[in-house]
Amino acid sequence: MSKFYFTFLLVLVAAHAFAQKYKVAGLVKDENGKGIPGVIIQEMGTNAKGITNDQGVYQMYVHYGNATLIVDFEGFDKVKREIHGIGTQNFILKSIGKTKPATIVGSRNLKTRSEDLTSPVEIIDVKKIASLNGQFDLTQLLQFVSTSLNSNRQIGADGTDNIDQVSIHGMGPDQMLLLVNGKRRHQSALINLSGSYGRGNSSADLNTIPVAAIDRIEILKDGAAAQYGSDAVAGVVNIILKETTNGFSANANAGIRKAKYNRDSSFVDGLNYNANLNYGAVIGRKGFINVTADYNFRNHTNRSNTQPDSIVRKQFGDPRVYNGSITFNASLPINENLEIYSFGGYNYRQTESFAFSRTLLKKDSLYKIYPNGFDPVISRNIEDRAATVGVRTKWNGFNVDVSNTYGFNKFHYKVNHSLNESFGKGTPTSMDAGGFKTNQNVTNLNLSQFYDDILQGVNLAFGAEYRMDWYNIFSGDYFSYRTYDPLKPTGARGFRGYSPAEEISKKRYNAAGYVDVEAKISKRLSVSAAGRYDYYNDLGSAVSGKGGLRFNITNELTLCGSYGIGFRAPSLAQQYFSNATVNPTTAPLNIPTEKVIARTGSEVLKTLGIPDLKFENTQNASAGLTFSPDKNFSVSVEGYYIKVQNRIILAGPISQNDRLVGPGLQKLHIDEARFFTNSLSTSTAGADLTIKYGAELGAGKLNIAVGANYNTMAIDTIKTTERLEGKQASYLNRRERYFILSAAPPTKVNLTLDYTVDNLTFMARGNYFGKMELINNYFGQLDKTGKVYTEKDYVDIYKPVIQTDVSIAYKFDEYLSFAIGGSNILNVYPTMSKPNKTISGGAWDSVQMGNNGAFFFAKVFYNF
Structure with missing residues (x-):
C-alpha cells in the first residue's frame, strides 16, 4: 500500500x-x-x-x-x-x-471614471476597510466610514430593530436607491411604523449582502431620478461585488461589548461573531465566478439599568440575530462580442427582540403564568433572495446590455413568552403573528456608444425598463389577533398579529424609457444631460430631467455642478398596508373601537376625505470644487440642495372627537385613524468636505483622510385636505417633525489615520456626531402638579460626542493576516434621558453612535 x-x-x-x-x-x-x-x-x-x-x-x-x-x-x-x-x-x-477605479453609478459611459463625473461620487474600498474596522455588517461599517451616509441602529422599534435604515444626507430611507452591480435592488417588505427614524418608509436591506462579497461601494451624492427612476431622490448606493479568481479565502471575526448599565452586572455582553468563505475561479479562458458564504451571530445587549425609579423595560438593547447569506457573481464571455453574466444571493435571518415589560395583577386568572411579570419576545424570520441574469453584446457599434433582475423579501413575525389575555386560561404563550412579503421583477435594455469623432468625445446612451411589483400581507393564527373578552386587551401581548381583515395582495407595473448624453466639449469642459419618462398603471406618468457640467479650471482645480427634477413613487406598502388595534371596552355589550392605520381607498379614508397617494416631486442641485495637485493630496467640497414636495408621511392620529369628521369615524367604530398622505414639503441643504493625504513617513506610508458633512433640513409646509383644514398639528405633531428633522446629525466629521510599515498597519479614527434634539413623551402631557410640561422638559438634547476607534493589523505572509482593535474604546454614550420619557423605552433614543458602548474585536484572514 x-x-x-x-x-x-x-x-x-x-x-x-x-x-x-x-x-x-x-x-x-x-x-x-x-x-x-x-x-x-x-x-x-x-x-x-x-x-x-x-x-x-x-x-x-x-x-x-x-x-x-x-x-x-x-x-x-x-x-x-x-x-x-x-x-x-x-x-x-x-x-x-x-x-481611481472605474465607476458605474452616475454614468452610462463605459470608459468614465469618477474624476470625469459631473456629480460627486464617493468610492469606498470595502476590501481594505473591512480588515481594519470593528463593524461586521455592511450598514454599520458605512455608518462609521462615510459622513454623508447615516444608519443609526434602532432599538425598541418593532421590525425596524432588524432592518437598519440607511439614508443619504438625512433624507428618508426610501429616498435612496440601492443598486448591485448597477442593477436596481428590491426593497424590504417591512414598513417602519414605530417611533423611529424612517417612520412610514420602506427601504432596501443592505445587510442581506455580506461584506466579504463586496469589492467596493460607490455613493452618488446627488439626485438621479432622470438616470435611474424612482427612489433616487437623495442619491444612489451602488454595491460592486467581487470578481477575484484567486481560489479560497476565509475570514473569522469575533467581538464583544463592554457592558455598562447591564441589569445582571455582567462585565461584557453582545457577543458578535462572523465567519465567511470566499471562492473565486476562472470559467473558460476569460470568465469568472466568485461565491461568498457568510454567517453572522449577534447576541443581545441590555442597557436598561440606568435609573431604578424609571424602568419601563427590563430588557433594552440590541436584538439577538442569526444571519446567514450566500452571494455569487459570475461572467462567461462566449466570444469577443458576447458575454453572459449573473449575480445574486440568498439571505435568511432570524431575530429575537424584547417588547416593553408587562405585569399582571395577582387577582388576574393568568397571574400564575408570569408571577414576576414578563417581557414578550418578538421573533422575526426574514427571507431575502435576488438574482440577475443578463447578456452584454455589441450591435451596430452600440454596447448592448439586456438583463432581468428578480427580488423577493418576506418578513414573518412570531411572538413568544406572551399570551392572549382576552382568551383567559389555556392561552398559548407562543403565536404566529403573520407578516408581509414583496416581490419585484425588473427587465432592462441599455444601449450606449462612444463617438470619439464628435467634439472631444460624446457618449450616447438610451434604453427602456419594465418593472413589476407585488405586495402581500398574510395573517397569523387566530390567538395572535382575536378578541375573546372585549374587556381585555386583544391578541398577543407585545405584538398583535395580522388578521384576515388586513390580508391583501396587490401588484403594479412601471414602464420607462430614458436617454443620456455625456459630451466633452473641450479638454477642460464636459457636460451631461439625461431625461426619463415613467408610466405607472396606478399612478400615471412622470418626467425627470438632469443636466450637469464639469470644468477643469486648471490641471489641479475642477468645478462641477448639476441640477435636476425628479420624482418618487409611493411604495405598495404605503398604499396598501393596514393595521388595527382593538380597544378594550368598559362594558361586555359595548362594541369595541379600533385604532387603525387605514389603507388607500378604505372607508376610513373616504370618511376623512384623504385622496389616493401620488408621486413625490423633487428638485436637486449640487456644486463642488476639487483641488488635487498630485496623487498624494486632494481636497473637495460639495454643496447640495434637495427640495421635496408632496412628501409622503404617516399622518395622524385623527380622533373620533374631531368636530367635523368624528361622527363619521364613530359610525365605523374607529377611535383614532392614521394614514399615508402626500402632505409634506421639505428643503434640505448642506455641504460635504473630503480631504485625503498620503506621504512616506520613516520606513512606512501614512494616509490621512478627513470627511465632514454639514446638513440642515426645514419643513416648508404641511398640507391638509379641505375636510381637515387647519389640522396640521394632528397630521404631523412637533414630535414627529423632530424625527424627520433629526434623521442625521447636523454635523458629522470623520478623521482617519492609517500607517503601514512593512507588514504592520495601525489605524486610528475619530467620529464626531453633532448635537441632536428629539421630543419626548412629556410633550403635551401634564406634570404631577397638573401643569403642562414646558419645552425644557419635553425636548431631549443629545450633546455632541466623539467615538474613538483603533486597530492593529499584521500580515504574516501572502496567506495569513490578523487584526485586533476596538470601536468606541472610551466607552462613550449619548446624553442620558429617562426611560419613561423616550419613545424607545430606554434611557436614549437611537441617535449618534448608538447606546451599546465599547466593542473589542479580533479578525483572522487566510488565503488558501
Missing part, C-alpha cells in the same frame, strides 16, 4: 512538472519605478503562481505558451496579460489613488 502511495505521489509530481513547462520571470514595479514586494502573479485558470521578492522580481512556470497572467495587488489596478510565448514579463502597476 505504501508503494502505491509513493508511486502515485511521483506521478502527481511528474505531471505537475510536465504541465508547468514554460518559464516566466520579470519585474513588478510602481509608476515611480520602485519594485513592489509581495505581489502574487497567477496564471489564469490554474494554480500556478509566483511572488515578488524585496526588489519586485519574480519567477514562475506556467502551463501554456499563451497563458494569461493576473497581477492583483491591494492599492493598485488589476492587470491581465496574455504572454504570447514571451518569457520575460514586466509589469508597471498603476496605483488606485492616481487612476
